[in-house]
Amino acid sequence: EIVMTQSPATLSVSPGERATLSCRASQSVSSNLAWYQQKPGQAPRLLIYGASTRATGIPARFSGSGSGTEFTLTISSLQSEDFAVYYCQQYNNWPQYTFGQGTKLEIK
Amino acid sequence: QVQLQESGPGLVKPSQTLSLTCTVSGGSISSGGYYWSWIRQHPGKGLEWIGYIYYSGSTYYNPSLKSRVTISVDTSKNQFSLKLSSVTAADTAVYYCARRYRAQYFDYWGQGTLVTVSS
Numbered sequence: 240e241i242v243m244t245q246s247p248a249t250l251s252v253s254p255g256e257r258a259t260l261s262c263r264a265s266q267s268v269s270s271n272l273a274w275y276q277q278k279p280g281q282a283p284r285l286l287i288y289g290a291s292t293r294a295t296g297i298p299a300r301f302s303g304s305g306s307g308t309e310f311t312l313t314i315s316s317l318q319s320e321d322f323a324v325y326y327c328q329q330y331n332n333w334p335q336y337t338f339g340q341g342t343k344l345e346i347k
Numbered sequence: 348q349v350q351l352q353e354s355g356p357g358l359v360k361p362s363q364t365l366s367l368t369c370t371v372s373g374g375s376i377s378s379g380g381y382y383w384s385w386i387r388q389h390p391g392k393g394l395e396w397i398g399y400i401y402y403s404g405s406t407y408y409n410p411s412l413k414s415r416v417t418i419s420v421d422t423s424k425n426q427f428s429l430k431l432s433s434v435t436a437a438d439t440a441v442y443y444c445a446r447r448y449r450a451q452y453f454d455y456w457g458q459g460t461l462v463t464v465s466s
Contacts (some may be wrong), residue, residue, distance in 0.1 A: 282458055328452065335396075335409070335410075336396060341394075345399050
């Protein structure tokens with residue numbers, strides 16, 4: 240099983256600043272990685288797939304990068320609605336797919 | 348716009364079988380290329396995939412749950428279902444149904460339903 244490790248567990252950032260979240264895979268997943276945002280009491284929402292492609296309707300301030308085992312989600316200028324938990328998910332290892340444990344982005 | 352909605356009991360007794368149904372609207376479950384999935388989230392924890400099914404009936408289960416899980420599909424009702432047997436308190440979680448795009452990422456999710464296992 241491919242293990243996805245996200246860091247940090249909690250990230251404190253002020254509104255308007257940049258946030259950088261990391262996701263590491265225990266073995267290469269190529270670019271087969273997605274990012275999700277989850278707010279309290281809501282289902283996860285797809286943000287990024289293919290490591291760097293924004294899903295429909297996702298603002299341009301969200302960007303993804305990386306390939307292989309190292310990935311980054313960057314939020315360029317944090318808005319109040321961006322404070323949430325973020326998960327990465329690999330889908331390279333058919334039929335199993337695994338999520339990271341999440342990074343909580345909180346207001347500083 | 349595809350929408351998914353979970354339904355089923357919110358309380359299940361230990362050792363019994365948890366049964367949930369996901370109703371899909373705004374698209375056909377028989378459309379090729381999508382895998383219809385169940386994912387759960389323990390309170391305050393991360394996401395755990397349970398399994399998924401293709402409209403043809405092919406299924407894939409998380410090895411850690413495989414002995415207790417059955418996922419089925421009813422294309423006539425545009426629904427798919429989850430059964431998890433011999434539940435314990437450790438199965439208390441929010442259960443989500445989701446559409447997996449071409450065996451890749453999850454592009455549509457249900458709102459989730461909390462299932463509590465308790466006597």
